[in-house]
Amino acid sequence: MDVTELIAARVRELRAAHGLSLDALAELSGVSRSNISLIERGESSPTAVVLDKLATAFGVTLASLFEESAAAQDEPSPVSRARAQAVWTDPGSRYVRRHLSPAIRSPIQLVEVRFPPGKRVAYDTGAREVEINQQVWVIEGAMEITLGDERWRLEAGDCLAMRVDRPTVFRNPTRKPARYLVALTTLPFMPTRRNG
Structure with a gap:
């Protein structure tokens, strides 16, 4: 999976898991609603600073935004090639x-x-x-x-x-x-x- 698509899927997944609207996430993170929308559609390559703001709003590490969606995994592998x-x-x-x-x-x-x-x-x-x-x-x-x-x-x-x-x-x-x-x-x- 392309890394931009990976980030898009994780942000969508985390926003849904937290029950946040785009407006609520924008207010919580300090990232504009339009920017979040572009990220979730895979149409924007956010900076590390923007990703950190989103991670902080979700209460996760920045590294968590680069993990595969839990829904996309059948049986997670203990090996990372x-x-x-x-x-x-x-x-x-x-x-x-x-x-x-x-x-x-x-x-x-x-x-x-x-x-x-x-x-x-x-x-x-x-x-x-x-x-x-x-x-x-x-x-x-x-x-x-x-x-x-x-x-x-x-x-x-x-x-x-x-x-x-x-x-x-x-x-x-x-x-x-x-x-x-x-x-x-x-x-x-x-x-x-x-x-x-």
């Missing part, structure tokens, strides 16, 4: 993400990213109804990651663990491409307990 993995290029930054995880439902999602030199992607990520944790392991090159007010520069071999609950910026500050692996887990949201 390289030739069948969804590969998508962000039209804004030109970064390339490959969804590595098998179709079988798992609490872990793996994504490989190739990030062009000098490019930047900023997500307005906020709190969700689920807790999403991710680890970013740089394989080649260097990346600068900002989470809220904290910033880290990661070189090849470095790994950063972070919770996806604040605005996040991914930037390649070098003149060479970077490649990294993202591992994501999703847990039900557990409010922090305070003593007193």
Whole structure:
């Protein structure tokens, strides 16, 4: 399946599962109704920022938008063959993400990213109804990651663990491409307990 069609099917499926109209999803996500409609019809190639806004509204990871629809799967396979993995290029930054995880439902999602030199992607990520944790392991090159007010520069071999609950910026500050692996887990949201 073409990756644009894959995203279209997942957005339609998630919107139906949440019982949201186009107008309700637009209000919840901050993405215009017309843009969502174009995405659902496979007539638009949304940017990573737009996809993240939709994922936040649905309470899922961005990687979830690249999974096959549950209705399209007879018996999900525990194997994800390289030739069948969804590969998508962000039209804004030109970064390339490959969804590595098998179709079988798992609490872990793996994504490989190739990030062009000098490019930047900023997500307005906020709190969700689920807790999403991710680890970013740089394989080649260097990346600068900002989470809220904290910033880290990661070189090849470095790994950063972070919770996806604040605005996040991914930037390649070098003149060479970077490649990294993202591992994501999703847990039900557990409010922090305070003593007193």
